Amino acid sequence: MTVALELYRSVPKYLAARAIGPRLPGMIAGPVASLRLVTREDPETPAGGWARLAPRLSGICGSDLTTISGQSSFYFTALVSMPFVPGHEVVADLLDHVDGLKAGQRVIIDPVLSCAARGVEPPCEPCAAGMHGLCERVTGGHVSAGLQTGYCADTGGGWGARMVAHREQLHPVPEDMDDQTAIMVEPMACALHAVRRAKVPGDATVLVVGAGTVGLLTLIALKAETEAGQIICVAKHARQAELARRFGATDVVSPSDAVGAVRRTTRAFRLHPERSSPFLLGGVDVAFECVGSKDSLDLALRATRAQGRVVLSGMPARADLTPAWFRELEVVGAYSGAGAFTDAMELARSAELGALVGATYPLDRWREAIDHALSAGKLGTTKVAFDPREN
Ligand SMILES: [Zn+2]
Ligand SMILES: [Zn+2]
Known part of the structure; x- marks a missing residue:
């Protein structure tokens, strides 16, 4: 017992x-x-x-x-x-x-x-x-x-x-890896898998919504395995913003500034619908939802260009799928870290x-x-x- x-x-x-x-x-x-x-x-x-x-x-x-x-x-x-x-x-x-x-x-x-x-x-x-x-x-x-x-x-x-x-x-x-680093390998593997699922094109503009564990590890995976160009990370808190910069975000913005920042970076066109948040015509090539909240998923869907890709890294919450239809988005799930543990072990150590x-x-x-x-x-x-x- x-x-x-x-x-x-x-x-x-x-x-x-x-x-x-x-x-x-x-x-x-x-x-x-x-x-x-x-x-x-x-x-x-x-x-x-x-x-x-x-x-x-x-x-x-x-x-x-x-x-x-x-x-x-x-x-x-x-x-x-x-x-x-x-x-x-x-x-x-x-x-x-x-x-x-x-x-x-x-x-x-x-x-x-x-x-x-x-x-x-x-x-x-x-x-x-x-x-x-x-x-x-x-x-x-x-x-x-x-x-x-x-x-x-x-x-x-x-x-x-x-x-x-x-x-x-x-x-x-490995003997020289401490316990703290070891428990980060599973979430690191999930982030690697999500980035592989995203098939990020070279020089793509990428949005990472969230700078908790999943968001930060997604940044590390993006830097390690893709040729992404601009990486805009949405961070709510000061410490998260600091870590997001350290792990490779080229731009770190607050949730309320995110649509504006993506608009400026991608020269997209912003619209303001009634009774809901603004959205873009144009936007990033790939967005990662790394929070698991409705607001974050809505933001990812509303800031991604036509036929761009939205990756569900967090457990998805009820969001408005209208942009997925109107902008013909590819919504891609990313559930486990299966198959990425060996590489994740190395990244957990080096980062x-x-x-x-x-x-x-x-x-x-x-x-x-x-x-x-x-x-x-x-x-x-x-x-x-x-x-x-x-x-
Ligand atoms: Zn988990
Ligand atoms: Zn089976």
Whole structure:
């Protein structure tokens, strides 16, 4: 038996959280949270090829906050099993020998629970083609439904003292890489994957909406893998703006100045519709939505040129799709970091991403941790993480 934070099903709390929304973070981490600290049975390895892990650090991702605050789509209810222990950005000590990895080795996990982990034979088409991030069997096989570790009732997650993972999910951490840097590899892999999905043309003008973890890592990936020209980053807070410049944004603007800045850079034409925000005819070639909010997605859609590309890097929120129709935009999803972990490991090291982990909390201070994560930008913090080790 060990301690873990558990997300459980509570319809009244879910509806309350959804109604209050992210406007009152104190309430989300307080009385309406359907998260609780529990002592639970340690998860057991469900089949061969699985191993037990003791998490050392586990990040709080924007998608975790969306889930806790009841803002995520009902679409997800069919892709998770309750109650589950969140935490998919994980560095852990391996407790069992498994296929070439020794107990005691530090590992990070690729959280996707695909055919290989689930023992599904033959694998689905995307898995067979090497794209396990798009697995079509995320509800079957050896473990319960769960698109990823951190959403599955059987595996445990990084916000607990024990979890299990399949060998296919494990990546050994180099000895000279610290734990803080290691938990940034998964979000870095997601950003790399998003940038690859964007197929950014040479000298393209790019808009990155948001300068939290996802936005900043997107900037790093753009600099590492594309020949983008101007990169305009929308940052809400001073510390975010400073980091955005350091990581390669050529222009950093506030949300209210963003449309104007894109208009000037691309010589687009600005229109002011009734009862909604302005939009451009013309605009950037590619926009990345890196916040997961309606306003950010609306901005990305309204500031992208005809037949340009809008990449959904954050969990998408309800936005007005009229520009996608009228401007014939390509809206591109980017969901996991599957396939990008090796390159992400190198980038996390060279960009010294461990420095972005601004605070760590023990599990029993989870309300403070969630509060901090919900207000991270305002407080000048990029990544907040749990240290789930029992002392
Ligand atoms: Zn995540
Ligand atoms: Zn599959």
